[in-house]
């Protein structure tokens with residue numbers, strides 16, 4: 001005698017349940033009274049095991065630890081599984097899911113309009129190294145003050161696993177397709193084009209990824225992080241250089257980074273001789289642990305050399321690869337107005353005929 | 365740390381907090397799921413096999429399961445486990461066909477049970493189906509022990525009590541009720557194969573203060589007085605009643621007084637309100653019936669006028685913690701409190717007592733006159749004599765008496781089968797995957813975020829005027845269903861296969877309570893603090909895997925897991941799977957496993 005159940009309170013629209021709201025009792029609240037769970041987005045629809053979910057989790061953790069106010073963050077992306085990531089973190093932030101390869105244009109426009117937000121661009125290797133390569137080059141060159149993340153899996157995940165332009169020569173996807181071309185290395189490209197913060201990391205290694213995200217968010221200027229983020233469904237074979245196994249085995253940190261938020265700056269001291277401190281513009285700091293190779297991330301040529309040297313040996317150089325704090329960003333170069341455009345009044349936007357005449361006179 | 369051995373029957377059992385905490389290890393989440401499916405009879409039978417008195421316990425159990433319930437850690441209030449048991453009992457259909465039968469042909473062994481409380485009745489239940497001939501001695505005219513004589517009918521209706529007692533008695537017990545045993549020697553002389561003593565803790569304590577002798581007629585021990593009310597030897601009490609003591613007996617005394625003529629009924633306790641031993645819900649029920657509880661009042665004397673008790677004097681005190689961290693009650697120096705009273709009920713404790721057990725029979729007692737027992741077999745120093753329930757370890761509760769009864773029955777069966785009674789039978793366990801599809805499980809993992817539902821009560825005007833009207837109405841089916849949805853299914857275990865793990869972090873990222881950490885192996889205390897959600901409860905073991913590809917281990921804090929199955933849903937390789945763990949203690953029928 002098995003009677004029917006009462007109707008469920010929540011109609012499950014997806015095949016799986018919502019993530020329960022219960023959290024562990026010792027979970028901390030941050031400076032603005034939020035817990036890490038308050039920085040979550042909607043429940044992921046990516047494949048279980050996709051590296052991209054770990055990137056979302058790392059961003060959530062990074063933002064919570066930094067006490068970022070969600071409404072002061074803008075998330076922008078293109079198209080691809082990776083470009084879906086912004087849905088899965090900071091549901092209370094602003095967001096724009098644009099068209100394939102066009103995240104840089106939208107990010108540039110938004111950033112020009114409102115320089116006071118944190119910009120987090122999330123893209124994929126297909127989105128940024130194929131269809132959007134041109135846009136990528138120009139946003140780097142234009143020094144937009146933002147954090148640009150490429151979730152790099154060496155494949156077009158969303159369209160079911162074609163090789164992408166970041167796939168290494170000889171790497172093979174699940175369908176057996178082998179890459180016949182040399183890869184585009186997004187990190188060296190970014191350094192080459194003038195990015196002032198360039199790092200590489202691995203979705204599986206949050207210890208490394210989270211401080212890099214925090215440093216990238218705090219850095220003033222264009223910060224780029226190439227995150228190896230395995231596509232568990234189409235490109236996680238033993239013969240793929242972008243799979244979990246190869247990345248775990250071959251990623252080597254050129255430098256180990258700790259991020260010290262502004263408020264702790266005074267109290268946290270670094271171990272002289274073992275660490276190097278880089279103070280960022282907002283007062284926070286990066287502590288670089290020496291890893292035995294005396295890597296100097298402020299030297300551009302040295303950075304390129306190390307990345308290539310590692311690649312030759314089948315290794316993936318990770319960590320903070322390059323940083324330059326003296327580069328001016330777009331707003332400084334163009335001497336733009338101090339305030340977000342939406343805060344300007346009629347008087348400032350339409351200063352009248354006298355102001356127009358004054359401008360015209362400067363061209364006479 | 366060493367990798368966890370999940371084949372150890374205790375490992376996953378501990379994760380089912382309620383079942384682990386239940387002295388009889390009732391498979392709680394299993395029956396809660398059955399209630400959700402309206403399979404009340406099945407839910408009832410699961411209970412009946414474990415705790416023998418589901419309808420009684422649903423109303424009266426001390427509920428050690430509830431403070432243990434996981435829901436209390438991750439939300440606020442435990443699942444109303446106990447009251448759901450009542451639902452199973454109240455909504456079930458006729459179960460007589462499902463009960464075991466005592467075989468016509470007996471096995472030739474004769475067992476005497478002394479005292480017809482829950483401990484003895486459990487032994488009877490377990491041994492009757494195996495062909496034993498059971499003789500049950502009881503000094504009262506009816507069976508049930510303290511369940512009948514102490515627990516008032518407004519908490520436990522007579523029909524519920526009789527129904528569940530009869531399930532056992534109807535199997536064919538040789539009842540010798542109304543027969544008080546006055547000599548163990550005589551019983552042993554009757555040549556039983558084993559004797560089980562389940563005589564409870566029948567000795568109430570007096571408060572011998574000045575004035576006691578003169579006021580004697582109006583001073584009662586709580587337990588004797590309650591028994592007299594139960595057997596209708598007493599049907600009224602004075603207008604002003606003082607109940608001394610802060611335990612459950614005091615709560616039953618004051619509530620009973622209110623129903624048989626007490627107008628001004630107060631409970632008076634020596635120390636603080638917070639230190640009262642009574643269950644919070646019993647205190648709440650008494651307070652709902654407008655019974656004041658006066659704390660920090662130390663009784664000094666009975667005041668008698670014209671040979672009759674008229675009041676009691678109390679010294680007012682306050683609490684202080686001394687240098688050794690011990691609580692001290694320091695007089696405040698205020699005027700003593702004089703509280704008028706016509707009757708005083710002393711509910712300050714009870715003891716087991718065995719004046720009828722001769723001390724030259726080989727049954728040893730310790731310095732406190734408590735029988736010397738093996739704590740797992742319940743055998744005394746006399747091979748054939750066993751003790752259980754309150755008689756064994758002092759006053760406790762029904763569910764503990766039941767648990768003792770089961771264990772003693774196992775011992776008696778092993779003894780009669782001439783086996784080593786210290787070799788305890790293994791529990792019956794089963795671990796099976798609940799996976800039905802990628803996102804489908806054979807249990808409902810979509811738990812509700814609702815707070816605990818309160819059990820509705822009958823109208824106070826009605827209950828206070830009739831001692832036999834049950835106060836709690838119980839959950840209706842909809843409320844019961846809503847409450848079942850709060851259960852986290854802690855018996856559906858996360859099982860980890862290290863060989864399959866690719867360390868993608870999918871489980872770590874999805875887990876709502878941060879149970880899972882991949883980290884370097886370390887010593888347990890360090891590992892416990894280094895987890896994403898530190899594991900503070902040392903009673904709950906960590907789930908630790910062998911070394912993974914990266915040389916790290918998976919370490920899981922079982923204490924906070926919601927059993928939501930999301931880790932298993934997100935895992936791309938099935939390294940995580942959800943397995944239902946059924947655990948039942950071995951009963952006498954499973955005792956001879958070889």
Ligand SMILES: Cc1cc2nc3c(=O)[nH]c(=O)nc-3n(C[C@H](O)[C@H](O)[C@H](O)COP(=O)(O)OP(=O)(O)OC[C@H]3O[C@@H](n4cnc5c(N)ncnc54)[C@H](O)[C@@H]3O)c2cc1C
Pocket residue numbers: 424425426478479480481482483484501502503504508509510511514515543544545546562563564565566587590612613614616720752753754755759760761762763765
């Ligand atoms: C006021 C009160 C309220 C309680 N409320 C609860 C409650 O809500 N929930 C709960 O779990 N527990 C409660 N308890 C405790 C619970 O009743 C006991 O722990 C439990 O009944 C013990 O069971 P038992 O089988 O060991 O003994 P008992 O139930 O005490 O049964 C012993 C039986 O042995 C008989 N007997 C004793 N000596 C002899 C003799 N010499 N010859 C023949 N017969 C004899 C007695 O008459 C009695 O019937 C309460 C106790 C009291 C006093």
Ligand SMILES: Cc1ncc(C[n+]2csc(CCOP(=O)(O)OP(=O)(O)O)c2C)c(N)n1
Pocket residue numbers: 079080081082083100123124125126127128131151153155156157158159164231
């Ligand atoms: C203009 C346009 N061209 C092609 C596509 C088809 N398309 C969708 S996603 C995608 C590639 C995505 O790859 P990547 O950016 O690496 O994301 P991933 O799914 O691997 O994370 C392509 C080619 C499209 N949506 N729009």
Ligand code: SF4
Pocket residue numbers: 045046047049050051052081082153157158230231232233234
């Ligand atoms: S297809 Fe690949 S990239 Fe897309 S969600 Fe699945 S695993 Fe991630």
Ligand code: SF4
Pocket residue numbers: 380381382383392393432433434435442443445850851852853854855
């Ligand atoms: S949530 Fe359910 S299974 Fe878990 S301890 Fe509470 S009642 Fe038992």
Ligand code: SF4
Pocket residue numbers: 858871874875876877878879880924925926927928929930931932
């Ligand atoms: S079942 Fe898995 S995901 Fe859910 S709480 Fe437990 S460990 Fe976390």
Ligand SMILES: [Mg+2]
Pocket residue numbers: 080082124125126151152153154155156157164
């Ligand atoms: Mg890709």
